[in-house]
Amino acid sequence: MVAVALAAGILAQILARQLRLPGIVLLLAFGVALGPDGLAWVEPHALGEGLFGLIDVGVAVILFEGGLNLEISRLRRQEGPIRRLITIGALVTLVGATLAVRLLLLWPWSLSVLFGSLVVVTGPTVVTPLVRELRLRPELKTVIEAEGVLIDPIGAILAVVTLQIVLVPGAFAGELAGLIGRLAFGLVAGGLGGLLLGGLLRVRGLVPRGLENVFSLATVVLLFAGCDQVMSTSGILAVTVAGVVVGNLGTPVDRDLREFKDQLTVMPGGARPRP
Numbered sequence: 194m195v196a197v198a199l200a201a202g203i204l205a206q207i208l209a210r211q212l213r214l215p216g217i218v219l220l221l222a223f224g225v226a227l228g229p230d231g232l233a234w235v236e237p238h239a240l241g242e243g244l245f246g247l248i249d250v251g252v253a254v255i256l257f258e259g260g261l262n263l264e265i266s267r268l269r270r271q272e273g274p275i276r277r278l279i280t281i282g283a284l285v286t287l288v289g290a291t292l293a294v295r296l297l298l299l300w301p302w303s304l305s306v307l308f309g310s311l312v313v314v315t316g317p318t319v320v321t322p323l324v325r326e327l328r329l330r331p332e333l334k335t336v337i338e339a340e341g342v343l344i345d346p347i348g349a350i351l352a353v354v355t356l357q358i359v360l361v362p363g364a365f366a367g368e369l370a371g372l373i374g375r376l377a378f379g380l381v382a383g384g385l386g387g388l389l390l391g392g393l394l395r396v397r398g399l400v401p402r403g404l405e406n407v408f409s410l411a412t413v414v415l416l417f418a419g420c421d422q423v424m425s426t427s428g429i430l431a432v433t434v435a436g437v438v439v440g441n442l443g444t445p446v447d448r449d450l451r452e453f454k455d456q457l458t459v460m461p462g463g464a465r466p467r468p
Contacts (some may be wrong), residue, residue, distance in 0.1 A: 260436020
């Protein structure tokens with residue numbers, strides 16, 4: 194099943210490049226055709242808990258690669274629009290989606306709020322392929338790419354906190370503190386992890402030539418899993434921040450690392466964080 198899913202995903206990406214379509218379009222089509230509602234050749238739930246492990250690794254790679262492509266100089270020039278999108282924009286989406294399902298579908302408030310928190314995320318797996326196919330002004334491209342990468346960890350943490358509040362309504366204060374704690378821990382751990390990884394890659398000969406990429410991959414996955422063990426869902430923010438740090442340190446293997454991560458993200462293309 195894994196072999197079929199991997200081969201189909203790569204084939205979908207190849208066809209998308211040939212047809213000049215966003216990869217996510219054909220990935221969705223192939224997924225429907227081969228999934229439980231189609232030929233049933235791919236049954237994700239047959240993997241049990243192993244499915245979540247694969248998703249976690251895919252998310253870690255995708256977000257780290259997204260962070261690698263975010264240059265601090267470009268982010269600073271568009272700081273205002275980016276900040277408003279991941280704060281005010283996320284709040285507008287949360288409130289709007291909550292009211293929409295409450296008024297139109299008559300869902301209870303608890304489920305409506307949970308739905309609103311889940312759709313806050315846009316994510317690099319959808320946004321980045323679309324941006325690459327469009328001829329946008331550099332300023333607009335920077336804003337959209339940055340929002341797609343940065344909103345992913347924020348939205349995932351928000352969804353987890355919202356779920357806990359829905360399940361235990363009286364725990365709002367505690368969960369709010371938990372949200373702040375996850376964000377702070379992810380930022381610090383990601384910054385330190387990125388500095389450590391970038392520093393090791395900058396020391397000539399420390400990591401044998403040819404092993405820099407797999408060393409980086411192993412470090413990123415370890416950072417992701419380690420942070421999640423310490424504080425749940427903080428890993429996705431940590432690897433995103435680490436990617437930004439490494440991408441702006443100018444390591445000797447920077448170009449090779451970007452190409453390697455770009456190719457890896459093709460494989461888990463549709464991976465999403467799990468609440």
